[in-house]
Amino acid sequence: MQPRPKRLDGLKLLGAHQNGKLVFLDPTIPNWAQLTPAAAMLLSMCDGLHSVEDLTLFYRSAGCPSENNASEPEQLIQMFEEQGLLEGSIENAPAKIETHPLLAIWANITKACNLRCSYCYFSAGERMTEEMSTEKWLGIIDELAAGGGASVRFIGGEPLLHPDLFRLARRAKDRGMAANLYTNGTLITKSNAKKIAGLFDFVQVSMDGLEREHDFTRGQGSFSRTERGAHLFVGA
Numbered sequence: 001m002q003p004r005p006k007r008l009d010g011l012k013l014l015g016a017h018q019n020g021k022l023v024f025l026d027p028t029i030p031n032w033a034q035l036t037p038a039a040a041m042l043l044s045m046c047d048g049l050h051s052v053e054d055l056t057l058f059y060r061s062a063g064c065p066s067e068n069n070a071s072e073p074e075q076l077i078q079m080f081e082e083q084g085l086l087e088g089s090i091e092n093a094p095a096k097i098e099t100h101p102l103l104a105i106w107a108n109i110t111k112a113c114n115l116r117c118s119y120c121y122f123s124a125g126e127r128m129t130e131e132m133s134t135e136k137w138l139g140i141i142d143e144l145a146a147g148g149g150a151s152v153r154f155i156g157g158e159p160l161l162h163p164d165l166f167r168l169a170r171r172a173k174d175r176g177m178a179a180n181l182y183t184n185g186t187l188i189t190k191s192n193a194k195k196i197a198g199l200f201d202f203v204q205v206s207m208d209g210l211e212r213e214h215d216f217t218r219g220q221g222s223f224s225r226t227e228r229g230a231h232l233f234v235g236a
Contacts, residue, residue, distance in 0.1 A: 003051055003052065004048050004049065004050060004051055005046040005048070005052065005055070005077050005080065005081075005086050006046055006047060006048030006086060006087045006088075007043055007044070007046045007047070007080070007085060007086055007087070008026055008084075008085060008086065008087055009087070010026060010027065010028055011024055011025070011026050011085060012024065012025045012026075012027065013040075014032075017034060019034075020036075020037075021034040021035060021036055021037075022034070022035050022036075022037060022040045024040070024043075024085065026084065026085070029084065031083070031084050033083045033085060038059075039076050039079075041059070041062060042055065042059050042073060042076050042077070043080055043085060045058050045059070046077070046080065046086060048087070052073070052074055052077060055073060055077065056073040056074065059073045060073075101147050101148040101149070102144060102147055102148075102149055103148070103149055103150045103151070104144075104149060104150055104151040104152070104153060105140070105144055105149070105152055105153065106153045106155055107137065107140075107152055107153060107154050107155065107168075108122065108155055108156060108157065109131075109132075109137060109154055109155075109156060109157075109159055109162045109165065109168065110127055110128075110131055110156050110157040110158070110159065110161055110162045111123075111124050111125070111126070111127055111128045111131065111156065111157045112124070112125070112126065112127035112156065112157045112158065112161040112162070113125055113156055113157040113158040113161065113184075114158055114161065114184075114186060114187065115158070115184055115186065115218050115219050115222055116218075116219055117217055117218050117219075118216075118217050118218075119217060122156070122157065124156060124157040124158070127157075127161075134164040134167065134168065137164075137168050138167075138168065138171050141168065141171050141172050141175060141177075142171070142175065144175075144177070145172075145175035145176060145177055149177055150177055150178060151172070151177050151178035151179070151180055151201075152168070152169070152172040152177055152178070152179055152180070153180040153182060154168065154169065154179065154180065154181050154182065155182040158183060158184055158186075158187065159181060159182065159183060160181075160183055160187040160188070160192075161187070166195065166199060169181070169199050169200060170199065173199065178201040178202065179199065179200050179201055180200060180201060180202040180203070180204075181196065181200045181202070181203045181204070182204045182206070183203070183204070183205060183206070183229075184205070184206055184218070184222070184226060185205035185206070185207075185225070185226040185227075185229035185230050185233070186222060186225040186226050186229055187229065188205075188228075188229030188230070188232050188233050189229075189232065190232060193229075193232040193233050193235065193236035194236040196233060196236070197233060197236040203233060205226060205229065205230045205233065206226075207223070207226055207227075207230075210223075211223040211224070214226070
């Protein structure tokens with residue numbers, strides 16, 4: 001264990017996971033870790049100026065939980081080392097790897113969806129109260145293009161429910177990248193089919209089988225609506 005632990009200079013706090021833990025990223029390896037708020041507080045104290053004993057006292061004085069384990073701060077610092085979160089971490093920390101350009105992103109632009117698929121990995125349905133803004137998505141698309149990106153793959157939820165989907169796709173195209181759409185097909189209509197066909201380089205309409213199987217997993221009547229949307233798109 002380091003006598004005066006110091007957190008990595010490039011370590012970034014990405015935000016809070018839905019499980020309540022805070023997610024940290026070292027983009028140079030890359031490497032990431034989830035920490036409880038108490039552990040994150042201890043990591044923030046690791047400034048390279050204080051000893052493990054000092055950090056333990058700070059941790060205790062801040063009222064962080066000890067769980068009846070007097071050595072918990074020391075164990076947490078040991079964990080920081082093992083996860084490569086400290087400068088000069090121990091040998092079994094992840095080794096830095098050669099970096100490569102990010103070529104594509106799967107852009108979950110909304111959680112909103114008009115279907116309720118039984119197996120949905122995203123728990124899609126209602127739109128999140130604070131979804132990423134269109135301006136932030138435009139910035140991500142610009143950053144991807146500047147780094148040599150090749151495509152943006154728009155998914156959801158149901159991406160056709162996003163009010164600025166076509167604006168985002170046009171931005172990707174204007175930056176020299178492909179714009180791909182992954183949709184359940186039910187919202188493809190006579191009025192938007194030609195626009196979709198003219199803008200996107202690749203469109204995938206998801207079907208889970210024939211009508212019985214599809215409706216079982218995606219909702220009664222969804223097969224006919226998806227089939228209609230697919231025919232409208234092909235016709236366009």
